[in-house]
Amino acid sequence: MALTKRIIPCIDVDLDEDGNPAVYTGVHFEDLEYTGDPVEMAKAYNESGADEFVFLDITASAEGRETMLDVVRDVADEVFIPLTVGGGIRTTEDIKETLRAGADKVSITTGALERPELVNEGAKAFGSQCIVISVDARRRFDEQGEHYVEVDGESCWFECTKKGGREGTGIDVVEWAAEAESRGAGELFVNSIDKDGTKDGYDLPLTKAVSETVDTPVIASSGCGGPEDMYDVFTEADADAGLAASIFHFGEYSIEETKEYLDERGVPVRL
Amino acid sequence: MSSVSSAADQSLASVVVVDYGLGNLRSVTRGLERAGADVTITDDPDAFAEADGVVLPGVGAFREGVENAAPIRDHLLEVAERDQPLFGICLGMQMLLTSSEEGETDGESAVEGLDLVPGTNVRFSDGQKVPHMGWNELDVQRDHPLVEGVDGQYAYFVHSYYAVPDDEFATVASTDYECEFPSIVADDAGNVFGTQFHPEKSGETGLQILRNFVEICADA
Numbered sequence: 001m002a003l004t005k006r007i008i009p010c011i012d013v014d015l016d017e018d019g020n021p022a023v024y025t026g027v028h029f030e031d032l033e034y035t036g037d038p039v040e041m042a043k044a045y046n047e048s049g050a051d052e053f054v055f056l057d058i059t060a061s062a063e064g065r066e067t068m069l070d071v072v073r074d075v076a077d078e079v080f081i082p083l084t085v086g087g088g089i090r091t092t093e094d095i096k097e098t099l100r101a102g103a104d105k106v107s108i109t110t111g112a113l114e115r116p117e118l119v120n121e122g123a124k125a126f127g128s129q130c131i132v133i134s135v136d137a138r139r140r141f142d143e144q145g146e147h148y149v150e151v152d153g154e155s156c157w158f159e160c161t162k163k164g165g166r167e168g169t170g171i172d173v174v175e176w177a178a179e180a181e182s183r184g185a186g187e188l189f190v191n192s193i194d195k196d197g198t199k200d201g202y203d204l205p206l207t208k209a210v211s212e213t214v215d216t217p218v219i220a221s222s223g224c225g226g227p228e229d230m231y232d233v234f235t236e237a238d239a240d241a242g243l244a245a246s247i248f249h250f251g252e253y254s255i256e257e258t259k260e261y262l263d264e265r266g267v268p269v270r271l
Numbered sequence: 272m273s274s275v276s277s278a279a280d281q282s283l284a285s286v287v288v289v290d291y292g293l294g295n296l297r298s299v300t301r302g303l304e305r306a307g308a309d310v311t312i313t314d315d316p317d318a319f320a321e322a323d324g325v326v327l328p329g330v331g332a333f334r335e336g337v338e339n340a341a342p343i344r345d346h347l348l349e350v351a352e353r354d355q356p357l358f359g360i361c362l363g364m365q366m367l368l369t370s371s372e373e374g375e376t377d378g379e380s381a382v383e384g385l386d387l388v389p390g391t392n393v394r395f396s397d398g399q400k401v402p403h404m405g406w407n408e409l410d411v412q413r414d415h416p417l418v419e420g421v422d423g424q425y426a427y428f429v430h431s432y433y434a435v436p437d438d439e440f441a442t443v444a445s446t447d448y449e450c451e452f453p454s455i456v457a458d459d460a461g462n463v464f465g466t467q468f469h470p471e472k473s474g475e476t477g478l479q480i481l482r483n484f485v486e487i488c489a490d491a
Contacts, residue, residue: 002447004406004425046474051406077301082427082472102297104472127331129402129429186402186429217404240405270406270425 004268005234006051006241007255008219009248012058013038013071019063021071023249036249039074045248046079049255051270053079054107054189054219054243057087058164064088069101076102084132086189090114092121099126107132107189110162113169113176116183123184132219133180134189136161137173137206147174147213149205158206165193174209181214188218189243195223199247202229207237219243226253227261234267282309284323284488289347289363290314291329291339299328299360302471306481308488316346324488325350327465329362333371333392333432336362337382344385351387356487357463358417364456364465365392365434373432387463388456390436399449402431407446407454407468409476415443415457417464419483424476426454426468433467462491 016022023036042053055075057068065088072085085098086107098106112118112133122131137158145157158173177188190210192203202220211218217240220233224244233239247253259269286308288296300310303326311318319325327347329336340347350357359367366384371392384392395401411422422444433452436442443464446454457464470477470484 002407002449003403003428006405076298080298080302080305080471080477081474082429082469099295100297102295104295104298129330129404187404215400216402217400240400 002268004051004270005230005239005262006219007049007230007258007269008052008054008241008243009045009050009255010054010056010221010243010245011038011041012056012245013068014058015064015067019067021067038071039078041249042075042079045255046081049259049270050081052082052084052241054084054086055103056107057085059087069097072098072101072103084189086132086134090118092118092125095122095126095131099130103130105130105132105187107134109134109136112180113160113162113171116179119180119183119185123186128184128186131185132187132189133177133185134191135173135176136165136191136193137203138165138168138193139203139206144170146172147209149209151205156205158209161193165196173206174213177210178213181216185216187216188214190218190220192222197246198223199225201225202233202237202239202242204232204237207233207239211238211240217241227258230258231262231265231267234262281307283307284485285309285311285321286324286326286485286488287318287322288312288326288328289319289340289343291336291343293329293331293336293339293362295330296328298469299326299471302478302481303485306478306485308481308485314343316343316349319346319350319355320353322355323491324356324358324484326484327357327359327363327366329360329366331362333362333365333373333384334382336366337384340366347385348387351385351458351463354460354462354491356484356491357387358484359465360471361430361467361469364467365432367456367458367463367465368392368434368436371432388434388436388441388458388465389438390434390441392432392434394432395448396450402429403433403448404429406473407448409444409446409454411444412442413440415455415461415464416487417457417466417480417483418444418455420479421476424479426466426470426473426476426480428454428468430467
């Protein structure tokens with residue numbers, strides 16, 4: 001047996017009207033919908049065979065940040081699998097606080113794009129294994145990119161976006177992935193604005209372009225509609241982990257049946 | 272308060288988690304508590320002597336680990352000499368060996384590990400993704416109370432270097448990542464041992480290993 005492919009549920013945590021932490025999932029990073037209590041969900045996922053969790057703090061406020069650290073503490077006390085926490089991390093102090101609360105890894109998006117040295121600083125202070133660089137990629141079909149791939153008969157490149165896809169940066173995702181790795185990123189977390197919430201499959205050309213470029217593990221995210229999409233991203237795009245939110249939250253598929261589907265088709269998973 | 276005292280009443284063994292300034296000790300502490308241990312986080316050598324067992328955790332680089340642990344080095348060696356259980360986790364396991372390729376970087380002289388399990392730590396060669404990150408299988412090679420009930424189970428790894436003990440007998444379990452590498456090692460006496468993976472992050476399998484450890488401590 002070899003290293004298994006990881007199945008990772010992702011939880012977006014925001015504050016509800018009373019200021020309590022709550023899990024939300026959205027489509028195209030908008031129109032958020034309430035789906036449950038984060039600690040209870042984490043415990044349920046732990047028991048159902050999740051290989052890791054990703055928690056994204058989408059509150060983007062100081063108050064939300066403190067609440068999120070409390071959630072991380074509560075989850076870390078209950079659940080004995082790796083926990084990645086992202087959202088609003090911009091300084092080594094933010095990294096330190098999040099790790100100290102019990103996260104095993106931090107996921108950094110905008111903070112690293114705006115100040116790439118943060119990747120070096122984080123890797124040096126806490127080790128590459130806990131620095132996950134996350135990209136929110138958007139397909140662009142113009143001439144301004146560096147790495148082009150064929151998508152539906154057209155040539156496209158992938159742009160890093162900020163603020164959940166609302167703001168472009170002009171930075172090529174593939175270039176940035178290579179740079180982040182050379183600065184000490186231990187893992188790359190690849191989201192797709194085009195696929196987020198669609199459930200019509202991961203962005204395979206995007207995931208493949210990144211996994212072909214870097215030697216660090218690649219987590220595919222956005223667009224998973226079921227076990228067959230996981231199968232495709234592992235076998236066609238060489239992802240190391242597949243992340244999903246809504247298919248698990250709403251009980252459309254269990255993690256166990258997803259793993260059984262993959263196991264039957266020869267993909268190594270932890271059963 | 273009543274829940275605190277009842278937890279203490281039920282504890283099977285007292286365990287010290289060595290705090291030498293590296294990594295987050297919260298998860299390993301919680302895991303050991305869940306496994307029935309009464310845990311103290313400290314760098315006080317007197318506490319090492321009084322405990323039923325000692326855990327040397329660690330995340331990060333070999334050189335940094337060895338240098339941070341320098342003030343307590345002799346005390347850790349004394350734990351082993353007294354036949355107390357000494358359990359190294361991840362970097363803590365690598366530090367049980369003699370040396371590491373990781374300690375030889377930047378033109379600095381090599382640093383020496385605890386040399387309780389003679390051998391060296393080497394980097395995964397090219398062609399594999401590094402770090403080796405994720406869940407991989409434990410293939411138990413020989414009897415040791417630490418591995419009771421975990422053969423063929425999966426554990427969570429994050430590392431770029433792996434142990435190569437001089438003596439094959441030191442390998443208690445191995446794992447396949449393009450090459451077979453030792454994922455659990457132990458010394459000849461059996462009271463010094465370590466896991467390359469993180470039992471505190473390895474779900475039920477990891478908790479089983481921590482329970483086994485607590486039993487070793489209780490029996491010691």
